[in-house]
Amino acid sequence: DYVLEEWRPIKGFEDLYLISSCGRVKALKRVIMHPTEDRVLRTQPERILKQQLHRYQYVGLYKGKKVTRKTVHRLVAEHFIENTNNKSQVNHIDGNKENNNVLNLEWVTASENVRHAIDNGLTPSPKGRKLSKEACKRMSEGQKGKRAWNKDITLTPTGANISGKK
Numbered sequence: 001d002y003v004l005e006e007w008r009p010i011k012g013f014e015d016l017y018l019i020s021s022c023g024r025v026k027a028l029k030r031v032i033m034h035p036t037e038d039r040v041l042r043t044q045p046e047r048i049l050k051q052q053l054h055r056y057q058y059v060g061l062y063k064g065k066k067v068t069r070k071t072v073h074r075l076v077a078e079h080f081i082e083n084t085n086n087k088s089q090v091n092h093i094d095g096n097k098e099n100n101n102v103l104n105l106e107w108v109t110a111s112e113n114v115r116h117a118i119d120n121g122l123t124p125s126p127k128g129r130k131l132s133k134e135a136c137k138r139m140s141e142g143q144k145g146k147r148a149w150n151k152d153i154t155l156t157p158t159g160a161n162i163s164g165k166k
Contacts, residue, residue: 004021005020005021005022005024006020006021006080007019007020007021007026008020008079008080010025010061010070010075010079011078011079012063012068013061013063015028016028016030016061016062016063017049017061019072019075019076019079019080020076021076021080021101021102022100022101022102023057023072023073023076023099023100023101023102024048024049025048025049025051025059025061025072025075026046026047026048026049027044027046027047027049028046029043029044029045029046030043030044031043031044032044051072053098055097056071056072056073056097057071057072057073057097057098057100058070058071058072059072072100073090073092073097073100073105074090076090076100076101076102076105077090077102077105077106077107080102081102081105081106081107083107085107087107087108087109087112088109088110089107089108089109089110089112089113090105090106090107090108091105091106091107091108091112091113091116092104092105093105093106095117095120095122
């Protein structure tokens with residue numbers, strides 16, 4: 001399944017890691033020096049990193065003694081998908097958070113992401129009813145700096161009414 005896989009250096013970790021268009025992360029071969037003596041401690045071979053799962057798949061990228069946790073879907077999007085409209089979120093088109101292939105990812109706004117999740121049954125809408133586009137937009141705007149569900153949602157025949165809690 002990796003016939004058309006393309007590898008690119010990960011920004012900020014160019015000499016250490018590569019990300020693939022299929023959602024795999026590779027650590028490049030490197031020489032580990034002894035911390036106090038001028039000698040090689042060991043040589044670490046090139047290898048595909050194991051991905052951890054906590055809501056989304058992620059990897060720990062090491063640079064010196066510092067580790068940076070990066071989600072795989074965002075790495076793929078940042079390195080393979082043009083973001084001309086400066087959208088802030090990455091959506092899994094098929095709803096499978098473990099499918100990080102470039103063909104399954106797209107840049108979206110927060111409201112587009114909420115709408116996609118509700119329309120595809122990936123998250124429940126309140127009382128099983130679909131939210132209006134306006135309600136989705138207000139919910140996603142509420143996510144900036146706080147949780148969207150800290151809102152009162154009133155369902156109406158034409159959609160949902162959302163107001164902030166006092």
